[in-house]
Each structure stands twice: as C-alpha cells, then as structure tokens.
Amino acid sequence: MESLLSSGALVSLIWLLAGFPISGDLRTSTYRWQMSVQLAIGLVAVGLSSFTLFRAMSVDAQAFAAPGLAGTLLSFGTNRLSAVLLITVSFIGLIVVRYSHAYLAGEAAQGRFLSVLCQTLAGVTLFVCAGNVWLLLVAWFFINRSMQRLICFYPERRTIVLAARKKRFVSRCSEVALLVAAITLWKIAGTSDIAEINAVASSLPVETHDFGLWASSAVCLALAAVFMCAQFPTHSWLTEIADAPTPVSALLHAGVVNAGGILLLRFSDVMTNSGVAMFLLIVIGGVSALYGSLVMLTQRSVKVMLAYSTVAQMGFMLLQCGLGVFGSATLHIVAHSLYKAHAFLASGSIVDVARGNGLLGREATPRIGSVIFGFAVATTLFLGFTRVSGASFAQHPAIIGFGLVMCMGAMHLVVQSSRGASRVIAALRAAGASVLLGAIYFSLQAVCEEFFEAAVAPPAPLATASAFFFAIVLAMFALITSLQWALPWLQKRRFWQVFWVHTSNGFYINQISNQFLQLPPRERNGDITRTIG
Amino acid sequence: MSSEKSSQVIKFPGARKNKPVVQQAVQRSLRRVAPVWPLDGFVAVNPFLGIADEGFSVAARRVSLACEARMYMTPEFYVSALDRQRVKPEDVEEAIQIVGDCEGVSAEHLGAELANGAATEVRALPTVASVARELANTDWPSHVVERISHWASGYFDVGQAVWPSPFRELSPFRAWLAEMRIDCSDVVLGINEAQKILAELPEDAAEACEWCLNRLSIPEDVVELYLHRLQMTIGGWVAYARFKSWQQELAGSEPELIVDMLAIRLSWELLILRGGVAQGIELAWRRSITGCNADSLLAQPVSRAERALEIAQTAYEFAWQRELVSQLQASPVSSPATRPDVQAIFCIDVRSEVLRRALEQVSETTETLGFAGFFGLPIEYIPLADQQGSAHCPVLLTPAVRVRETVHGQTEELSNRLLRRVKLARQLKRGWRSFKNSAVSSFTFVESFGLTYALKLAAHSLRLSRPEPNPRFRGLPPRFASDLGPQVRAVDGTSESVGFTRQVDFAENMLAGMSLKSNFARIVMLTGHASSSTNNAHASGLDCGACGGQSGEASARLAAAILNDQQVRAALISRGYCIPEDTFFLAALHNTTTDAVELFDIDELPVTHRSDLQGLRANLDQAGALARTERSAALMLDPERATLSEMLSRANDWSQVRPEWGLAGCAGFVAAPRSMTCKLDLKGRCFLHSYDHTQDVEFRTLELIMTAPMIVASWISLQYYASTVDNRVYGSGNKVLHNVVGGSVGVFEGQGGDLRVGLPLQSVDNGDGPVHEPLRLSVFLAAPITAINRVLEKHQHVRDLVDNGWLHLFAIYDEGKVIVRYRGELQWDAFSPASVQNSQMHQH
Secondary structure, eight states, X not given: OTTTOOHHHHHHHHHHHHTOOOOSOTTSHHHHHHHHHHHHHHHHHHHHHHHHHHHHHHSOTTTTSOOBSTTSTTBBOOOHHHHHHHHHHHHHHHHHHHXXXXXXXXXXXXXXXXXXXXXXXXXXXXXXXXXXXXXXXXXXXXXXXXXXXXXXXXXXXXXXXXXXXXXXXXXXXXXXXXXXXXXXXXXXXXXXXXXXXHHHHHHSOSSOOTXXXXXXXXXXXXXXXXXXXXXXXXXXXXXXGGGSOHHHHHHIIIIITTXXXXXXXXXXXXXXXXXXXXXXXXXXXXXXXXXXXXXXXXXXXXHHHHHHHHHHHHHHHHHHHHTTOHHHHHHHHHHHHHHHHHHHHTGGGHHHHHXXXXXXXXXXXXXXXXXXXXXXXXXXXXXXXXXXXXXXXXXOHHHHHHHHHHHHHHHHHHHHHSOSTTHHHHHHHHHHHHHHHHHHHHHHHHHHHHHTTTTXXXXXXXXXXXXXXXXXXXXXXXXXXXXXXXXXXXXXXXXXXXXXXXXXXXXXXXXXXXXHTOOOOOSSSSOOOOOBO | OOOOOGGXXXXXXXXXXXXXXXXXXXXXXXXXXXXXXXXXXXXXOOTTGGGTTSOHHHHHHHHHHHHXXXXXXXXXXXHHHHHTTSSOHHHHHHHHHHHOOOTTOOTTTHHHHHHHGGGOOOOOOOOHHHHHHHHHSSOHHHHHHHHHHHHHHHHHOSSSOSSOOTTTTSOXXXXXXXXXXXXXXXXXXTOTTHHHHHHHXXXXXXXXXXXXXXXXXXXXXXXXXXXXXXXXXXXXXXXXXXXXXXXXXXXXXXXXXXXXXXXXXXXXXXXXXXXXXXXXXXHHHHHHHHTOOXXXXXXXXXXXXXXXXXXXXXXXXXXXXXXXXXHHHXXXXXXXXXXXXXXXXXXXXXXXXXXXXXXXXXXXXXXXXXXXXXXXXXXXXXXXXXXXXXXXXXXXXXXXXXXXXXXXXXXXXXXXXXXXXXXXHHHHHHHHHHHHHSTTHHHHHHHHHGGGHHHHHHHHHTTSOOSSOOGGGTTOOGGGGGGEEEOSSOTTOOTTSOOHHHHHHHHHHHHHHTTOOSOXXXXXXXXXXXXXXXXXXXXXXXXXXXXXXXXXXXXXHHHHHHHHOHHHHHHHHTTTOOXXXXXXXXXXXXXXXXXXXXXXXXXXXXXXXXXXXXXXXXXXXXXXXXXXHHHHTTTTOOGGGOOHHHHHHXXXXXXXXXXXXXXXXXXXXXXXXXXXXXXOOOTTOEEEEEOOGXXXXXSHHHHHHHHTHHHHXXXXXXXXXXXXXXXXXXXXXXXXXXXXXXXXXXXXXXXXXXXXXXXXXXXXXXXXXXXXXXXXXXXXXXSXXXXXXXXXXXXXXXXHHHHTTSSEEEEEEGGGTEEEEEEETTEEEEOOHHHXXXXXXXXX
C-alpha cells in the first residue's frame, strides 16, 4: 500500500470520501447518522495526518520525500512541512464541517454545501502533498473551482456574484502564472518532481542570472502566490466574501488563501535562487502588510475587519518568504490559520465584548512614562534576544528585523496595558507578559527553524535592494505602531482626517475594481435572500 | 456612464421658499421610520410605529410605495391555510363582514381570488437614484446605500474600529459633509460635479433639506411619501438614528437626527441629479415625479387582490381567536384556593406560560401569576466596577433610579480590594485585546499565540467553553461569581440606590399591578428570566424585553429584597397591604433556553422555610422537565432527548443558530385572574398578565396595563409579524451571513448594504417555512368595557392601535363565559356565539 500511495494522499482521498452527498436535515435520524459518519471520516483524516507527521519525523526527510508512484503523475511528496500542513488543514476542516452542520441547519442546500466543503478540503490536502508539478496544478485548479462553488452558495446575492467574478479573474491569473511556472520548471529541471526540482535548484550556483528561466519561473511562482494570497491590489474580492456563509470565510481565510504561501514553501529552493522574485515578494508583501493593517484599523464591521487583517497577515507571511525565513513563514501560516478560523467562527461573539465594555477605540493618549517604560522593556527584550541567539544584523538581517517587529508588539502591549488607576501594577504585569511573549516567540521561531530545516531552503543572503526595502517597511511598522498611541491627537489634525477618510475606503481599490467588473443593474430594489425553506 | 457637460443640464427655477405645507410634510415624515435598538439591548420594536396612525390596509399601501414592503403573507400561504382547514369558511365569512366593502369577494371564492391576485404588486415611488439606474444602466440605488452605509457605520460605530471617525463629535450631516468633501468615491463613481454641489450645500441639515427639495421639484402632495421613501432606502441607519434620538423624543422634542439623515439622503439625490451621471436625467426625473400624485396613490380604491389578502389575514386571525375563545368559555373556573404553598410570579413573556402550566400541573398547591418581568422597578443597573449601566426597564420608560451591582458577603475593605482587582484585570484584558487587534502587534500575536487557538477551536466545538466569557463575570475571580448581586441600599448613603419611600412606592405598585392584595403564600417566588446562548449576536433579543433586553435577575432580586424588608412591610400596612410575617419573597431566574430555574439569596430564607424550599426545588425540576419535553418538537429534538444537559449543551454550542425560539408563536395577551386560564393549554402563545378588576378601584392598574405591557406585547407581536411577512425589509435576513457592525450597533447581511433591523430569518423560520404564525395580537381584558373605553379615550396612541386594526381587543365577562369584541369607535360586539359553537363542534 505504501508503495502505491503515501498517507498524505490517503488524507486527500478520505476528505473526498467525506464529501458524500448528504440528504435530509438535522431533524431526521438519517441525517444525524450521516453527520456522524462524516465527522468520523474527518476525524480519521486528522488522525492519519498526525500519523503522517509521526512518520515524517521518524524517517529522514530527504529519503522520505517521494513515495507514491514516483516518476508518474501520481507521485506524492510527504515531508515534515506537508505533514504539519496536512494536520492544520484537516483539523480546521473538521471543525468547520462540524460547525456547518448546526449553523446551516434549515438551508435547502446544506447537504451540497457540506459535500463541496469536503471536496475543497480534499483539494487543499492534495495540494499540500502533491509530489509533482502537474498534480500540484490539478490541485490548484480544483481548489479554485470548488472554492468558487462555496463562495456562490447564494447566487442570488448580487454582491457575491460581483465578488466571485473578481475572485475568478484573480484565480485565472494565478492559474496562468502557475502553469507557466510549471512548464518552465519541467523544461529546465528536466523533471516534474517537486523534490527533484528543488534539489536541482539548490545545486545551482547562488548568483544565477536574474532574468534567466529559473528566475522567471520563480517570478511566476511568486505571482501565483500573490494572486492566491489576495495581496494588494488584487485583494478586493476577499473583503466581499462576507456575503458567503461564515464557515466559507473561515475555511477560505484559514486554508485557502495561504495556499499561495504553501506554494512558495514547497518551491523554496527555486525561490531563493532568484533575487528578483524575492524582491517582488518583499515589495508586494510589505506593501500589503502595511496597507492591510492600516485599513483594518478603520473598518467597522467585524468580518471586513478580519478580511483586511488577512491581507496584512498574508503580506507579512510573503515578506517572510521574500526574506528567505521559510521556517517562520510556515509557523505564520499554521498559527494564522488557526487564529483566523476561530476569529470568523466566533465573529458573533463581538457583541459579548461590547456588552462587557471591552471594545477598543476610545483610548486616551498614553502617558509619556508608559511609553518610556515600554521602550525600555522592548529594548531589554531585543538585547536579550540578540545575546541568546547570537544573531547579528550583518549576518541575519531578516531574523533581527522580525525580532524588531516582535519588540514593537511587546512595547505596544506594555503601553496599551498601562492605563487606569493601578497603571504601575498593570505596567509591571504587562512587562512580565512581554517577557513571556518574547520567550514564546523566540523559542517557537527557533523550534520551527530547526524542525523545518530539511523541508525548506535555508535563509539566503539578502540583496541590498531587498534589505533597503525591508528597512523601509520596518520603519513604517514602527511609525504605525506609534501612530496608534497618538490617535486622540491625530483626530484633530486635518492631514490625518483626510488620511483617515481615504484609509477607511481602502484607498478606493474595491470601488475601482467594481467599476471594471461592473454588473448590469438588477431589476428590482434590494437583495432578496430568502433561500431557507 | 455619460459625463455630460453641465452647460447642457437643464436648470430648474431657482430657490423658492418652502410653503408651510411642505414643512409640515417634512415634519410628518420624520417619525415614519421606527427605531431599532442596538445588539447589546436588542428589544422588540413595532416596525410600523411611524405609520400606526393609519389603518392597517392604508399603511400596507404606504409601505409598498415607500419600500415595496409586504404587510401580508404571500397569497399561496393563505390558500394553503384554507386548504388545510386551518382557516374555516365561517372565519372567512366573519372576516368579510368585519373588513366590509369587499366588492363581491365571497367566502367560497377567496382561494381563487387570492390565486389570481398574486401578480399585482405596487412599485415604489421613483427616486432620482432609481431613475438614473434606468437611464444610465448603473446601479445607483445600491451605490447610494453603500456610500451612506459606509459613512454611517463609521459615524455610529461604538468601538469596532480601533481608529474611529474623527468627525463623530459633529452632527451627522456636518460629519457627512466633512467626509464627503474629502472622499474620492465621487470621482470613481463618475459624479463629476459632486464637489461643486457639496461646496454649495448649506451646513445646516434643515436648510440643506430645503435646499435640495427646492431643486428636486417634488409635487407638494408627494413630498411626505417621497421623503418616507428616501428614508426607507437607508431604513436601517435611519432607524438607528431614531434610536439615538429616542430619549429626547420621550421628553417630547423633535427627532433631530432624522433631519440630518434626511438631508444626507436628499443631498445624494441632488448629487445624482446634478452631478452629471446621465444624460437627460433632469428631464427624466421631472417626468417621473410629476406623474405621481400622493392622494391617488394612497387613496385609490384598494384592489380586489389587496382586499382578498386583508380578508384572508383577518380570517386567519379569527380562526386562532375562535379556538382561544372556545377554550376560555369551556374552561372550568377553578375554585378560589385556600392559602397556596407557593406563589410563583413570572414575567408576562409567552415563554413563561409553558413553565407556569407545568409548575401548576406538578403541584396543586402552587399558584402562578404574571407580571412584567422588571417588576415595576425602572432601574439603571450598573455592573460591578463600571461607571455606567444599562436601563433594566421597558424602553417606554426612563430609569428612575440607579442600582449598583456588588459582591455580597464582603467587608467594605475586602470589596474595595476586590474592585481594584477586577478593574486591573479588565485593564490588562483591554491591553491584551489591543495587542491582539492592532496593526503590527497582531503579527507578533499570531506568531506567538496563534497555535493556542487549536485548543480553543477544539474546546468550543466540544461545547466546553465559549469564545468570550459571560460579560458579567469579566475580571472577577470565579469563586465570587455567585456572590454578585444588586446593592439594595447604598453603603455610604448616596442617592444611587433606592430610597426608603421609593421602596415603599415600588412595593405598593408591584403588588397592585399584579393584583396581589391578600392570601400571600409562605413563599412568593419573583421570577425574572434570561436566555443563554453562545456566539449569538442577537442574544439580548432572547433576554427579558421588559428589562430592556437584559437579564431579569437584578430586578427580581431587588424586588424580593424590598418586599422582604420589615420596615417596608410595616409601611405597606398603612397602604392596605398586609403581608403575613411568615411570607418570604424569593428571587429566581427562569432560563428560557434550558427551562431551569435558579434561586437567589436563599441563605436569607428563614430556617422555618427550608422544607418549603426543598419542595419548591423538586417541583421546579419536574416542571422544567415537562416544559422541555413540550418545547422539544419545535427545537427538532426527540422528546426523550430534551434533557437539561442537552439544552445546556445546545446553549453552549457556538454554531447553534436557533438556541431557542424566543417569543415566536406569540398571538394573544390575556389580562385576567389566573383562575380563568389555569386549566388551559395555551401552547406558549399568550402573554399572561394577572389582573383582577374587582381590586382595581379607579382602574389605574387597567390603564397601566393597557398603556405599558399591552403596548409592549403588541410591539413584540408586530415585530415577529413583520419579520415573518417580509424579512427583507423588516427582518435582519440570514444569520449565516450576519456581519456585526460597529461592535454592537447591528448587523449587515454580508459585507455591506443597509443596516438590518428586526429578527433574523432563523428566529422565525425553521427551514420548512415560518415557525411564527403571523397574527396581529389578540388582547383579552377581563374588565368592564366602560373602563376600557375610558382608557382608550384618554390615550390616543392606544386607541390608534386598536381602531386602526393593529391589534384585536376583547373584553371578558363572567369569568370567561361572555366575550365581546371591540369594533372600533368605542363600539363593542358580541363574539358571534354561533360560530363559537360551530368551532366547538369541530373540536369534538
């Protein structure tokens, strides 16, 4: 059996199996029975994914790289990276399927929805463990198609039709980019096997031509990733997906948009070879991270806010890829998936936060003392980190840079916590929390780097242009962080008022793209969304 | 999109002073849209509040002109009800008599008439946006809604955006102007002249309205309808603005915020008209608006199809009334009890009826009463360590006293220390939330703590935890959670808690209100109610509406504390209420999701009452089980699966969109002694208010019932009615698409569009069709008609409701044997006895 199919491929098959057509509704015992079967199958998928990881850890990663029908179209590559991603996708998939059983109860098309949901999961798991570029391409097409079906669950809603049209356009772009990349890689590497392509790429001399075929395939991969990850300025479909049921958003944000990142991780050796592709990722990722996090601050509905947050997080992840820290990028993908799936599924709970006066956005400017204290804590953390890790800016600019981002976060935590009557105690507690935060952050980074050492390419030296642009992005991060403390002050400045208006509109990207892909106006006023019953 | 040069745009005659007729029309239009309460206290509102001064059928015509809303179910619905014999021919005949002027629609042909009339629909009045849509092939109405909604969600946001609107200190119109003068959307949308028009607009909202109206050349008699139409295009946000100005309106002032909203929407009309978006728009607009004539639109003879719907709806209601009336008349009157062991007082909420009936069934010696769940205490309840609280009283009232929450059983020093601790915990939590949700720091958060969400996902899915802790217990160490309760008397004697004379007044009103003057039981249980659900944006809509969408716990505990006070009791004697010494008032909370009843402050119960308490507990457990079994069918559960643990797990399920059915099914309101109804199975469909008119000397209690609980009940019933008949306009749509706006302001259905009002589809529909039967409320008052008439004469808004057909009114005589129907104009008819007998015969 093992010679035929890897356990990763089995997970994909299992999810396909879980997508059996379900009939009836929650009241009937047949439905409940089918639901139990589906959840049990999902649980098996999670179990088998864990088993895959166990195997991948016990076997030498390189030797384990290509079981399945090696050399044919049905080859699978399972290593630590794909095993971890398999677990993540299957786990989130199981949660989302379970959630949808009660959540969509009463919808006429609930059975079909669950089938397509499971099929999408089959696509994503196939994508994660496909061994050659053709299978990868098939999985990529399949994910886009089934996601499209999920998004259009209410085809009578005009806003979703528009969003789906944009999404289709962006998906086609990513498919073309991936197709070109696949053909080029197959031609120049002489093999379609991903592990072999990576091996060939890593054996190349470091400074290859930036405009050669390797470089162009890397650029195509980068573009495919950028299109899939809803990066600026192709993100506008993502913010409009809120017109599909919540579980679709959860799956999309947690398991589908990051497929772009997974693609880069799987071709990390190809990517590190091309300075241009890496620079492209740094620019687009950096801009999207800045754009997403700024626009996110001004959004007033929870799902749209989360969508912009995804744009920013994916941008940050691509920035990590562009800087060659693929281990950190893997951690980011997994952690973000879990976080964002939860955030969407729990989005109704924001009212509980409001009922408990827990909403933000009306804070006074912090005292100068707490800013100084926060700065001191962050600096200490940073110095401690450089001392322990022995990293230096000259040798490991990316690691140092992301360490700085972490310290900005820690400083933000201290500054925002040190308010109220007992602010001294609060500041001390927050400082303690920051130290803990720093410890968790740095140990996770170290663990990931070691854990995925064999699965992804090692960090490559940074080109000057990349380092320069990264420095600019870091400076902007620092600026945005401190701007958030000065909000009450900004509110009264004309420049920032103007800036706020443009930012809250997402700099009009959605509207401009709507003008391009406009639909003919509907006959009657209002969206009629009665599909229940 | 055409971008015609402005020189070619036809100019209308310049400014003319608006005539008083127009100004009055503007004033009238300001109250047409009903308010909507935000999600942290989502109480029911009559969505037809602004049009209740008109008859139901005229209003139906008005809303179809204003927003193409329906006020009846679809013809197929009634045809099916006729086919199923849910509505019988005699109901139709009676309905034809009552509705009158039927142009030959007869009982036997009603079904055919309904089927024929299905296609006739009234189109809404044109707006400049809708004319532009036809002309320019661009969806201007949606663009306008989208843009206004974008502005409004930022302006009214209460804390979703970390970076809030810098203009929220300004009035709505000024804030909108400030934003629009910066916003570049007009360029993207191709409104070339936008900035010029905006620069000319007056800064004052009322002046801007006049400015725009002058340039839109609306025929005078259409102005009001047109403005109503405009408001309904952004109806959700207008409703929210109406909520914001509700408090001032209670005090009698004008709804100023609505003028602002109107000015914004009118400005958009002007932007489209003069902005150069379509060639020939001015001419097209003039042609379509001058073709409209309000009188002919509103007063034109009602079509046969509309008549048929009205008859069908009325007959549908008669069918239900006939069942109830025959039940009431057939019900044996229970003998006046000797002293009951327990008197359990529940909220009038329809969900109480099920449990009350079960409790009486379990225990012969338990008497139940119905009273508004805030127990007549108009309080603002301030949660622990907070500065402000929320009103725990019906939205018709303003809170008269502020009551703080406190941790009981603590010395002052300890409780101060605890308070500091809670405040610190909350501050740290806020800091943490800020760390989690801010730009840049959120990257660090995800990388450091994102993995922990695997545990959360698993725990929530296994129903072991909820995404956000119960707001009440924020920052409080768990061991103190059960000690939280209202502080009856201020520790330091400040005016915040309830003064002594006030307490006595409250006690007297309470006892008078529930007609409880004598024969007090040993234990009187004051039962508030609350729901429990997880991850439910509309959770507060399931809580006690009489307590402003909050839990009824605080009110019940406060009421019990007041009535247990020896001094208060002593003072009550002089007012004619003699409470025996062995009577103890016990506060309780009915969890409407699980039907469990929690008892409070039992350590204050005298030792002599311990055995009574044990008995009560056993009875409550049994009654809860009975009630759960009864509710199981509607919840899609097998009766044997409807256990307490199953209900709890349902309440803790973060994916559950129907934790309970709330007040779905509500149809009747009965104010009578319980002895008249206690043998009846009312299926959880009636509001039950205890009322004994023989104790009500000057009919003050009757007046109170008709002006407060009855109004609130009709609001609830009309909210369910409207959300069922037209969820697009009056409901908040599909819950699986809900996207909470502004922290707790309301929901969008999807990523944008107008703010949605009313109930989600899932609250009235189970997938097969409506679970809520859309019936206007039938009110049964066991009181003399002279007294009822006097109240109607005194209160015009109550009379509007009954005279205009927004609810049905009946009076009960002779312990339920004689029932008369209100026919309008203070006239009453006997409830046709023949038809009742008929229906009784059908039952046997």
